[in-house]
Amino acid sequence: xxxxxxxxxxxxxxxxxxxxxxxxxxxxxxxxxxxxxxxxxxxxxxxxxxxxxxxxxxxxxxxxxxxxxxxxxxxxxxxxxxxxxxxxxxxxxxxxxxxxxxxxxxxxxxxxxxxxxxxxxxxxxxxxxxxxxxxxxxxxxxxxxxxxxxxxxxxxxxxxxxxxxxxxxxxxxxxxxxxxxxxxxxxxxxxxxxxxxxxxxxxxxxxxxxxxxxxxxxxxxxxxxxxxxxxxxxxxxxxxxxxxxxxxxxxxxxxxxxxxxxxxxxxxxxxxxxxxxxxxxxxxxxxxxxxxxxxxxxxxxxxxxxxxxxxxxxxxxx
Amino acid sequence: xxxxxxxxxxxxxxxxxxxxxxxxxxxxxxxxxxxxxxxxxxxxxxxxxxxxxxxxxxxxxxxxxxxxxxxxxxxxxxxxxxxxxxxxxxxxxxxxxxxxxxxxxxxxxxxxxxxxxxxxxxxxxxxxxxxxxxxxxxxxxxxxxxxxxxxxxxxxxxxxxxxxxxxxxxxxxxxxxxxxxxxxxxxxxxxxxxxxxxxxxxxxxxxxxxxxxxxxxxxxxxxxxxxxxxxxxxxxxxxxxxxxxxxxxxxxxxxxxxxxxxxxxxxxxxxxxxxxxxxxxxxxxxxxxxxxxxxxxxxxxxxxxxxxxxxxxxxxxxxxxxxxxxxxxxxxxxxxxxxxxxxxxxxxxxxxxxxxxxxxxxxxxxxxxxxxxxxxxxxxxxxxxxxxxxxxxxxxxxxxxxxxxxxxxxxxxxxxxxxxxxxxxxxxxxxxxxxxxxxxxxxxxxxxxxxxxxxxxxxxxxxxxxxxxxxxxxxxxxxxxxxxxxxxxxxxxxxxxxxxxxxxxxxxxxxxxxxxxxxxxxxxxxxxxxxxxxxxxxxxxxxxxxxxxxxxxxxxxxxxxxxxxxxxxxxxxxxxxxxxxxxxxxxxxxxxxxxxxxxxxxxxxxxxxxxxxxxxxxxxxxxxx
Numbered sequence: 001x002x003x004x005x006x007x008x009x010x011x012x013x014x015x016x017x018x019x020x021x022x023x024x025x026x027x028x029x030x031x032x033x034x035x036x037x038x039x040x041x042x043x044x045x046x047x048x049x050x051x052x053x054x055x056x057x058x059x060x061x062x063x064x065x066x067x068x069x070x071x072x073x074x075x076x077x078x079x080x081x082x083x084x085x086x087x088x089x090x091x092x093x094x095x096x097x098x099x100x101x102x103x104x105x106x107x108x109x110x111x112x113x114x115x116x117x118x119x120x121x122x123x124x125x126x127x128x129x130x131x132x133x134x135x136x137x138x139x140x141x142x143x144x145x146x147x148x149x150x151x152x153x154x155x156x157x158x159x160x161x162x163x164x165x166x167x168x169x170x171x172x173x174x175x176x177x178x179x180x181x182x183x184x185x186x187x188x189x190x191x192x193x194x195x196x197x198x199x200x201x202x203x204x205x206x207x208x209x210x211x212x213x214x215x216x217x218x219x220x221x222x223x224x225x226x227x228x229x230x231x232x233x234x235x236x237x238x239x240x241x242x243x244x245x246x247x248x249x250x251x252x253x254x255x256x257x258x259x260x261x262x263x264x265x266x267x268x269x270x271x272x273x274x275x276x277x278x279x280x281x282x283x284x285x286x287x288x289x290x291x292x293x294x295x296x297x298x299x300x301x302x303x304x305x306x307x308x309x310x311x312x313x314x315x316x317x318x
Numbered sequence: 319x320x321x322x323x324x325x326x327x328x329x330x331x332x333x334x335x336x337x338x339x340x341x342x343x344x345x346x347x348x349x350x351x352x353x354x355x356x357x358x359x360x361x362x363x364x365x366x367x368x369x370x371x372x373x374x375x376x377x378x379x380x381x382x383x384x385x386x387x388x389x390x391x392x393x394x395x396x397x398x399x400x401x402x403x404x405x406x407x408x409x410x411x412x413x414x415x416x417x418x419x420x421x422x423x424x425x426x427x428x429x430x431x432x433x434x435x436x437x438x439x440x441x442x443x444x445x446x447x448x449x450x451x452x453x454x455x456x457x458x459x460x461x462x463x464x465x466x467x468x469x470x471x472x473x474x475x476x477x478x479x480x481x482x483x484x485x486x487x488x489x490x491x492x493x494x495x496x497x498x499x500x501x502x503x504x505x506x507x508x509x510x511x512x513x514x515x516x517x518x519x520x521x522x523x524x525x526x527x528x529x530x531x532x533x534x535x536x537x538x539x540x541x542x543x544x545x546x547x548x549x550x551x552x553x554x555x556x557x558x559x560x561x562x563x564x565x566x567x568x569x570x571x572x573x574x575x576x577x578x579x580x581x582x583x584x585x586x587x588x589x590x591x592x593x594x595x596x597x598x599x600x601x602x603x604x605x606x607x608x609x610x611x612x613x614x615x616x617x618x619x620x621x622x623x624x625x626x627x628x629x630x631x632x633x634x635x636x637x638x639x640x641x642x643x644x645x646x647x648x649x650x651x652x653x654x655x656x657x658x659x660x661x662x663x664x665x666x667x668x669x670x671x672x673x674x675x676x677x678x679x680x681x682x683x684x685x686x687x688x689x690x691x692x693x694x695x696x697x698x699x700x701x702x703x704x705x706x707x708x709x710x711x712x713x714x715x716x717x718x719x720x721x722x723x724x725x726x727x728x729x730x731x732x733x734x735x736x737x738x739x740x741x742x743x744x745x746x747x748x749x750x751x752x753x754x755x756x757x758x759x760x761x762x763x764x765x766x767x768x769x770x771x772x773x774x775x776x777x778x779x780x781x782x783x784x785x786x787x788x789x790x791x792x793x794x795x796x797x798x799x800x801x802x803x804x805x806x807x808x809x810x811x812x813x814x815x816x817x818x819x820x821x822x823x824x825x826x827x828x829x830x831x832x833x834x835x836x837x838x839x840x841x842x843x844x845x846x847x848x849x850x851x852x853x854x855x856x857x858x859x860x861x862x863x864x865x866x867x868x869x870x871x872x873x874x875x876x877x878x879x880x881x882x883x884x885x886x887x888x889x890x891x892x893x894x895x896x897x898x899x900x901x902x903x904x905x906x907x908x909x910x911x912x913x914x915x916x917x918x919x920x921x922x923x924x925x926x927x928x929x930x931x932x933x934x935x936x937x938x939x940x941x942x943x
Contacts, residue, residue, distance in 0.1 A: 043883075049804035049805070049806065049807075050775075050804055059489075062493055063493075064489055064492060064493070084489075084492040084493045084495070085492075085495045085497075087493070088493050088494065088495050089495075092493060093489070093490070093493055095486045095489070095490065096486075097486060100485055100486050100487065101486035101487050101489075101490050102487055102490075103487040103491070103505055103508075103509070104487075104509070105508040105509055106504070106505075106508075110504075111490075114491065114494035114495070114496060115493075115494040115495060118494055118495035118496050118497075118500075119494065119495035153892060155892065161490075164490065164494070165493075167494075168493070168494065168495070183659040183660055183831070183893075184659060184831060184872060184875060184876050185659060185871070185872060185875055185888070185889040185893075186892070187875070187876075188875035188876075188886040188887065188888035188889070189888040189889075189890070191886055191888075192885065192886055192888050195885070210804060210805065211805075212805065212879055213876070213877040213878060213879040214877055216877065216879060216880075216881070216882065216883070217877035217881075217883060217884055217886060218883065219883060220883060235882075236882050236883050237882035237883070240879055240880060241880050250806055251805060251806065252879065252880075253809070254805045254806045254808065254809035255805050255834065255879045256805075256808070256809075256812070256832060256834025256835045256837070256838050257834050257837075257878055257879050257880070258833055258834055258837040258861050258873075258878065259837055259861070260834075260837075260838070261838065262809065262812055262813055262816060262838045262839065263809075264809060264810065264813050
């Protein structure tokens with residue numbers, strides 16, 4: 001079966017300097033040889049903490065950033081030119097901050113029309129019917145069209161953002177923290193709307209969030225990212241209840257759950273490793289309570305098991 | 319537009335400038351239709367006539383030409399040239415700035431170094447060189463002045479553009495298939511336009527002066543054509559014998575430039591977003607209290623008790639009731655959680671305790687805040703300041719914005735220690751070190767000399783907590799202290815709070831929107847909705863069997879970890895607008911169990927036993943136990 005979205009050894013490095021006056025240049029690796037295959041109709045979740053490279057990965061998927069190496073394959077077709085105009089018809093993006101993703105000086109109609117005009121060259125009457133369809137789909141009233149973004153609440157603005165992404169008629173949506181800026185009572189509305197839209201338009205989702213419970217609730221499969229690499233992939237059902245990678249376990253244990261006492265399951269005092277000074281071996285070894293000698297020497301390889309789950313750890317938890 | 323005018327008219331000076339400027343502009347526009355003498359007719363027999371003489375109200379110049387006529391025609395020309403130069407400079411400069419800012423990288427470097435070179439010459443020298451190359455003449459002077467001012471626009475606009483290019487809506491436009499040119503014109507330009515207008519309004523006056531300067535030197539307008547600069551230049555020889563020939567154009571230049579600058583400042587004040595948000599109005603150091611003396615005769619033993627607190631925001635003639643009749647208590651060593659969505663009033667409640675709500679527009683209109691038996695709302699500003707940080711301290715959501723970026727952690731901790739009692743330097747250092755150890759910072763000696771930007775988010779929040787602990791407070795009020803942090807770091811900080819409570823017997827008020835966090839560290843919880851407490855009680859009991867429908871719905875729309883993919887139960891609708899509260903229960907329109915009575919009158923808070931209270935006419939049945 002052809003996967004809907006596939007990326008093969010995708011990496012992104014940024015040039016950097018040690019100090020403002022320093023001449024020695026070197027590279028910082030934001031995304032480190034990531035490979036994944038996402039099936040058509042699937043919701044694939046990606047979790048990771050801030051700075052782990054998940055937004056950089058997402059920006060590469062839609063052509064906003066050029067990968068340093070690796071390939072992106074959409075519907076069996078290789079996309080090697082990072083031009084959002086080419087990507088845009090296949091894959092679209094929903095931003096985290098719904099208000100700042102809408103130009104404050106344009107009306108909602110102008111915003112929604114842009115992809116229809118530029119990607120599909122649609123004429124006025126066709127555009128109007130299409131906008132009506134889209135607004136019905138995301139439960140917005142048509143009289144919103146001539147207003148400006150600041151007149152909307154976060155939840156409404158995010159619906160507008162989703163409508164704009166759908167206007168391009170993509171097959172895949174990259175949802176970058178689509179509900180983290182919203183209040184909890186509105187979060188569930190938007191998540192349920194996304195589920196409805198997926199059925200209606202036959203979409204595939206790449207859902208990025210730092211919120212484990214949200215990712216688990218909407219995804220079929222989930223990948224966990226740490227320091228630029230995928231450390232574990234598994235089904236939403238099992239990845240947090242039966243974690244194999246110690247980092248996944250740490251995340252699952254740290255998530256505040258009603259009725260679960262507070263536990264700390266890591267060596268204290270450590271946070272993300274220094275990106276200017278990447279550790280040798282497994283990036284998580286410094287924080288890992290299971291780490292042994294091998295961990296700080298050799299980088300673990302990504303092991304895939306038969307059922308589709310995969311883990312990158314020398315000593316996975318059974 | 320009407321708002322623009324209203325804001326503009328607020329500044330009397332700018333308004334005055336506008337009136338003067340409009341008058342001059344009107345004169346300049348209608349000059350050809352006024353009954354004036356020909357400005358260029360020479361009549362040497364009538365030279366140097368004084369002002370108010372017959373046939374020449376402002377007198378005549380060295381060739382006997384009518385000064386009034388020359389002044390008005392000259393003003394017309396000078397303003398036209400200045401405006402043209404400003405428009406040309408703004409157009410080319412902005413185009414350069416936007417291009418450099420939008421494309422960035424090498425293009426930016428190349429363009430801006432060129433602009434820097436242009437800027438490195440003294441402007442008058444550059445203008446002279448340009449006129450020398452092109453030859454004298456008003457047109458060439460205009461070109462010279464425009465070129466000289468291009469770098470100013472280019473640099474300003476580039477800076478603004480860079481700030482906009484990285485906004486998400488520009489990425490969104492790229493994904494909508496827009497070309498770069500289209501993005502620049504329809505996405506970037508409308509957002510930098512106010513800055514261009516501001517820059518122009520503040521430089522037009524300057525450009526009129528520069529053109530006048532070139533004309534004065536004989537490089538601008540050529541005789542017999544009059545502009546303000548050439549009039550001054552020609553009058554120079556007679557400045558002692560007939561000063562009026564210099565004074566008349568001189569005063570005109572002064573008035574024009576003053577008026578334009580006043581208007582320019584006014585325009586800037588109106589368009590500057592910082593001024594719109596009222597940043598220039600200095601708030602008082604404590605929130606205004608305007609209420610009748612409380613008559614809570616009984617002094618109880620409870621550490622902190624908030625009684626019937628009302629805090630409003632008064633903006634113009636609108637009154638926003640942010641906190642409406644909130645009563646809460648916290649005892650020694652207890653942890654009270656306040657949960658609610660944005661706009662529910664949970665932060666304003668917390669800030670009201672130490673009267674930190676900025677005032678204006680905030681006003682506390684009712685209630686009392688009893689701490690150790692005394693009402694904090696009745697203290698004077700000076701007495702209250704002594705209280706702040708000492709007995710009650712705060713920890714905020716974003717530690718990066720609460721720490722000063724230019725001082726080291728050690729300096730800021732020392733200041734927090736010093737603020738309430740005199741302590742020697744070595745002792746302060748010792749205490750700072752102790753504080754860092756208390757919040758479990760590894761390698762504390764080294765961290766004393768670190769600056770906030772060198773620390774991770776979790777570490778910064780630990781410093782924030784250390785500062786709150788500096789004077790051994792009885793209560794820490796923490797407003798979403800872990801919301802900006804990653805989940806693993808959040809767990810560490812929550813653990814720290816829990817340990818501190820146990821070690822120091824601290825009471826804690828913990829504001830959050832996360833039931834999971836509440837369940838992990840709070841003894842009791844208050845649920846807020848639309849400025850009111852809708853439910854209060856022991857955490858375990860409320861989470862186990864919520865009495866208010868809102869609590870129940872809120873809890874069920876948050877997914878809990880460990881249950882796999884599922885559908886979520888959303889709450890339909892939106893919270894009410896704070897300036898348009900319904901008369902009945904604020905949740906009624908979103909409630910599934912709503913009945914007719916819910917819409918009619920305000921709902922009272924009722925006690926339902928087991929230390930619990932709820933603000934609902936038809937509460938859920940609660941489990942015993």
